[in-house]
Amino acid sequence: MLIRTIHTLSKMGKRNFRKGKGGKKNFGNRNNNNSEDPNRAASWSEAVRESATWEQYYKSLNIIPEDEWDTFKQHCQENLPLTFRITGSRKHAEEIRQLFITKHVEKLQHAEFEGVKLTPKNLAYYPDQLGWQLDVSKAVIRKQKEFADTQRFLVIETQVGNISRQEAVSMIPPLLLDVQPNHYVLDMCAAPGSKTAQLVEALHSQDEKELATGFVLANDSDYKRSHMLVHQVKRLNSPNFMVVNHDATLFPRIKLNNANEYLKFDRILCDVPCSGDGTMRKNVNVWKDFRIGNALGLHPLQYNILNRGLQLLKKGGRLVYSTCSLSPVENEAVVAAALRKWGNQIRLVDVSQELPGLIRRKGINDWKVFGKDMDIKERGAEGIPDSVFPPNEEEVKEFNLEYCVRVYPHLQNTGGFFITVFEKIDPETTTKRAAEEEDVDEEEEQKKKQKVDTTTDIIHKPQKKEKLPRDANEEPFIFLDPNHPELAKCWPFYDFQDSFPKECTLVRNATGEPLRTIYYVAPIIRDILSITEQKLKIIQAGIRLFVAQRNDLGTCPWRVQTESLHTIERSLGSKRHLTCNLQLLEVLFQEAFPKIEDIKARGIDPEFSKRLDDMEQGCAFLTVKRGEGLEDLFLPLWKGISNINLMVNKQDTHELLYRVFGIHTSAKDEGKEKIYQEKVEAEKKARSESAAPVDSSTTPVEESTTAVESE
Numbered sequence: 001m002l003i004r005t006i007h008t009l010s011k012m013g014k015r016n017f018r019k020g021k022g023g024k025k026n027f028g029n030r031n032n033n034n035s036e037d038p039n040r041a042a043s044w045s046e047a048v049r050e051s052a053t054w055e056q057y058y059k060s061l062n063i064i065p066e067d068e069w070d071t072f073k074q075h076c077q078e079n080l081p082l083t084f085r086i087t088g089s090r091k092h093a094e095e096i097r098q099l100f101i102t103k104h105v106e107k108l109q110h111a112e113f114e115g116v117k118l119t120p121k122n123l124a125y126y127p128d129q130l131g132w133q134l135d136v137s138k139a140v141i142r143k144q145k146e147f148a149d150t151q152r153f154l155v156i157e158t159q160v161g162n163i164s165r166q167e168a169v170s171m172i173p174p175l176l177l178d179v180q181p182n183h184y185v186l187d188m189c190a191a192p193g194s195k196t197a198q199l200v201e202a203l204h205s206q207d208e209k210e211l212a213t214g215f216v217l218a219n220d221s222d223y224k225r226s227h228m229l230v231h232q233v234k235r236l237n238s239p240n241f242m243v244v245n246h247d248a249t250l251f252p253r254i255k256l257n258n259a260n261e262y263l264k265f266d267r268i269l270c271d272v273p274c275s276g277d278g279t280m281r282k283n284v285n286v287w288k289d290f291r292i293g294n295a296l297g298l299h300p301l302q303y304n305i306l307n308r309g310l311q312l313l314k315k316g317g318r319l320v321y322s323t324c325s326l327s328p329v330e331n332e333a334v335v336a337a338a339l340r341k342w343g344n345q346i347r348l349v350d351v352s353q354e355l356p357g358l359i360r361r362k363g364i365n366d367w368k369v370f371g372k373d374m375d376i377k378e379r380g381a382e383g384i385p386d387s388v389f390p391p392n393e394e395e396v397k398e399f400n401l402e403y404c405v406r407v408y409p410h411l412q413n414t415g416g417f418f419i420t421v422f423e424k425i426d427p428e429t430t431t432k433r434a435a436e437e438e439d440v441d442e443e444e445e446q447k448k449k450q451k452v453d454t455t456t457d458i459i460h461k462p463q464k465k466e467k468l469p470r471d472a473n474e475e476p477f478i479f480l481d482p483n484h485p486e487l488a489k490c491w492p493f494y495d496f497q498d499s500f501p502k503e504c505t506l507v508r509n510a511t512g513e514p515l516r517t518i519y520y521v522a523p524i525i526r527d528i529l530s531i532t533e534q535k536l537k538i539i540q541a542g543i544r545l546f547v548a549q550r551n552d553l554g555t556c557p558w559r560v561q562t563e564s565l566h567t568i569e570r571s572l573g574s575k576r577h578l579t580c581n582l583q584l585l586e587v588l589f590q591e592a593f594p595k596i597e598d599i600k601a602r603g604i605d606p607e608f609s610k611r612l613d614d615m616e617q618g619c620a621f622l623t624v625k626r627g628e629g630l631e632d633l634f635l636p637l638w639k640g641i642s643n644i645n646l647m648v649n650k651q652d653t654h655e656l657l658y659r660v661f662g663i664h665t666s667a668k669d670e671g672k673e674k675i676y677q678e679k680v681e682a683e684k685k686a687r688s689e690s691a692a693p694v695d696s697s698t699t700p701v702e703e704s705t706t707a708v709e710s711e
Helices: 011-020 041-046 052-061 066-075 090-105 138-143 146-158 168-177 192-201 223-234 283-290 290-314 332-345 392-397 433-451 484-492 521-527 561-571 582-590 596-602 605-612 650-659 672-689
Strands: 082-086 131-134 161-163 184-187 215-219 241-244 263-272 313-323 346-348 405-406 415-422 504-505 518-520 538-541 542-550 558-559 577-580 618-624 633-639 644-648
Touching: 041 192, 082 090, 082 146, 090 146, 090 650, 131 168, 131 346, 146 161, 146 650, 161 192, 168 192, 168 263, 168 405, 168 415, 184 192, 192 215, 192 223, 192 263, 215 223, 215 521, 223 241, 223 538, 241 290, 241 405, 241 521, 263 290, 290 313, 290 332, 313 332, 332 346, 332 392, 332 415, 484 518, 484 558, 521 538, 542 561, 558 561, 558 618, 558 633, 561 633, 577 582, 582 644, 582 650, 596 605
Parallel strands: 184 215, 184 263, 215 241, 263 313, 577 618
Antiparallel strands: 082 131, 082 161, 241 538, 313 415, 346 415, 405 415, 504 518, 518 542, 542 558, 618 633, 633 644
8 A cells, every 4th residue: 555645744845745646846956967056166065064964963863974974064065076877889988988088087187176186086886987087166166267178078079979968866867777678667756867868878779770669768757757758768769768747656658469468667766856955065955944844744655656656666577766866764774664565575785795895884673763952752652653763673684774875975975875675586476466566556546536447558550640638738649541642752762771771760740641751660669659538648758750851852852860760770771872972071061062073173082072972962870990899980961963062050060070980069160161151152142143942951060960859
């Protein structure tokens, strides 16, 4: 059964309980990209970082040894260092890492700020030296001239998705989930999305020819924050990702064809709403807002989310429960309550040998429970559930709460965090009682909230234009017939292999016809979306595959979108696939719409020019071989009547110029966009002076990648 709400909540805790429901709201300000408002930076640094209640509470708990307290408190009062991780497939990530080491780490070896050395160091526990830390705040990096090149590097690589600027402890839960390409993954309380992005990256991290067959389903109960997820993960361009908007405590079961089977997840992240007292290094409001009642008020919500996650977990699956709080009421007490209910169906995983290099403390088995006035409460006290109290002697031996992971700020100069890894060990067939309890809990809450049935059916039979019910603010997801005339134009033109699934293409408009954009989702996402009477409140799914263009620009009125290139690369034939050398690539990056005849005359890449002569006007694809150990580039190209042009946005252009050719661009450099504007003005002038035709294929650099969420 669900743990019921405590009515003696503090004002802060009650507000969070009522509104949280699996979203994080503002408790702990858990925006893990650690973004700061520059207008408030000064006032934050001057804020008083003291709380007598906080100090009395945590000293009384004795979770920090007395001889470490001063160091612990001092770290809690300091700003967080700048941390980031390098993303992408193995070869790609290794290249970015090497670029950072050779161009920036060596340069900053002897840099200092206020007497402190700022040599970048890799996070000891992050695999393959892909996590990094600079012991200085973002504000200093932005303002100091000696960091200008590094700041520019971080900004550009973050914009294109090669780097994720994320708090160090926030990286730990996804690492302990150990996501593989075939896993079904649920992030129950996902906003703002830095951990979600890490899960999606893990799904696609393998350097293999086969695409990922699993998926990441990201949920948040807050409608606006669920849209934040879309923005955070959009840069990853994954067709295996979907965002939904549900109360995490009642997350819908997705029913399979067999009436006795439900979709279960291999991996679940329960990064639950919490009081956030571990975030005080970046959220100074925690000092003045700290209340003991916050933890007591959130405990029921945290347990109910965890319990729902365990219900949705597959046998042998792994669930990570985490908070950015240090209070045992929000941590070990919640874990113990789940172990108490589920018995031998679940166990805690000993991860002490995982993530070597992470300095951690074990979970605790004993703690005091305080009322909001710092009075010690005993079991049975009015308004305090038994579940917040420590386990008894027998439970201590059985639960293994020491397997929990506690991360304190002074151990490795981080924020505070708590992580526990669960594994489901009993067969699903023996959990009939648990399934019945799920039904009772759901029905009870549905009656209270007047909600509709939360069960959905996955139907694998082909359907005609499955139109799905939707929120009034969202566009529908309508799948196209594989024999649709518009798809029939695209497949032969781009030389798609028959194995690429046409049935996974869809549109997002009320007509059900492709008007401006055709989207693509992974087959498993299609199974979830193509449900009659779908009850999932879907915010976003899929990537843009095709975008409409003028009918006079070749025989195919659709061009391929950049965000789908990685997905379709393996499924394209040679018809519109070109290769070129690095010399020509540099020309294409720095010259907007060069004439085909000019490229021929310069003799830069004769084989490329020869292939170009035989190619029809329209979108094409360009592979650039870069040599052993380096990742080949796969880029979109526009072949016009007399011009060609790379369809790469400005951020990717700046990043590739630097990474491939070592060409620096400043933040104010308009680069190729400026050249294009000058060319447009010249062509306008030419039109007014002459009747000679102008190549109609000239397309603005950014227009080719402008985001269209719905039609």
